[in-house]
Amino acid sequence: MIRGRVMGEVWATKKAPRLAGRKLLLVAETCVTSDGERPTGRVVVATDLLDAGQGDTVVVAFGSGARNAESPGSRDVLVDAAVVQVIDGSSTPGAD
Amino acid sequence: MKLARVVGTVWGANQSDGMNGRRVVEVRPLGLAMARDGTRFSADCDDGHLRQSSMLALDPLGADVGQLVLIGVGSRVRDLVIGPEATTKACVIAIVDEAVVEATARGTAP
Amino acid sequence: MILGRVIGQCWATRHSPRLDGQKLLLVQPLAWYDPDHPSDHLVCVDPVGAEVGQDVVVCMGLPARLALGDTRTPVEASIAAIVDGVEVLRDAGGPAFAFAPGHAPESLLNVPESASSSARVSAGNPSPAPARSGGAGALT
Structure with missing residues (x-):
């Protein structure tokens, strides 16, 4: 899992059927150092069931973890990254 | 599996x-x-x-900030350590007391 | 998933039988997440029908095989969606979140933090580039 910040939203009408109806967020991976939180430059498109808002700091899971967020145990959702938690706080030095 | 140090918790x-x-x-x-x-x-x-990049992991063992831990990544590890329904592939599978490097190409420290 | 732009197409006469009938697209990642495999291009199968010049969402790994309805397909990237619009909150996280020069989606809309939701009009995809002469390009 990674820490990231929601930087935007992606809209698509034409989707593969197994991705239909899912909200897609653009999440920038961030790294927390003692100087604060800064983007690493890596960006991922993740599905979102938690209604995360733009600017929110979130936890993004990949692979089977992401599929579990969409539908536990399922192997037939077309999802490889998903927002699994909206971060309220963190004890990491440098985090908000 | 990789070694990592806990730098904080997230909620x-x-x-x-x-x-x-x-x-x-x-x-x-x-x-x-x-x-x-x-x-x-x-x-x-x-x-x-420590590397500059950080990552997040589920922690069933209750590791403290500062401790060295063993991170397992993968669905098999996740199924065994936490459960098949958990939404992660990375989890803490051990709290490490010590690890020693014994033979690098660079030789011993000056 | 990652955001990318279809920049071309691949043809292969000799290929795994499980790739029969699949169109292979060359995709340039615009926003790339994969620490293990840094690469400036991807070859993706396309079950959705994307065309050169369009921005797409690419799914990697097992779900990419699922998209083709058979997990035994030797494939690790497939087109999951064709992008209509991308909205980025201009002030979300500061200027460092900007796309690299030349790597912004065609339909990118920078929305100022103060803008209301009425500004959510997607710019739409560019009209696809003319198809390469020589047929649809699906593997046979």
Whole structure:
């Protein structure tokens, strides 16, 4: 899992059927150092069931973890990254 | 599996069902760029051994901030350590007392 | 998933039988997440019908095989969606979140933090580039 910040939203009408109806967020991976939180430059498109808002700091899971967020145990959702938690706080030095 | 140090915990009430209120820790993996033969990694090892990037992992063991942990990544590990429904592939599978580097190409520390 | 732009197409006469009938697209990642495999291009199968010049969402790994309805397909990237619009909050996280020069989606809409939701009009995809002469390009 990674820490990231929601930087935007992606809209698509034409989707593969197994991705239909899912909200897609653009999440920038961030790294927390003692100087604060800064983007690493890596960006991922993740599905979102938690209604995360733009600017929110979130936890993004990949692979089977992401599929579990969409539908536990399922192997037939077309999802490889998903927002699994909206971060309220963190004890990491440098985090908000 | 990789060695990492816990640098903080992360919390948030708005979470997937699969998270199930489990503890999430932020860890920085060890890098071996500075390691020499005889370098010992433990909870109080030099920050210079840590990589700049960090990652998040579920922590069923309750590791404290500063401790060295073993991170397993993959669905098999997740199924065994936490459960098949958990929404992660990375989890803490051990709290490490000490790890020693014994034979690098760089030789012993001066 | 990652955001990318279809920049071309691949043809292969000799290929795994499980790739029969699949169109292979060359995709340039615009926003790339994969620490293990840094690469400036991807070859993706396309079950959706994307065309050169369009921005797409690419799914990697097992789900990419699922998209083709058979997990035994030797494939690790497939087109999951064709992008209509991308909205980025201009002030979300500061200027460092900007796309690299030349790597912004065609339909990118920078929305100032103060803008209301009425500004959510997607710019739409560019009209696809003319198809390469020589047929649809699906593997046979």
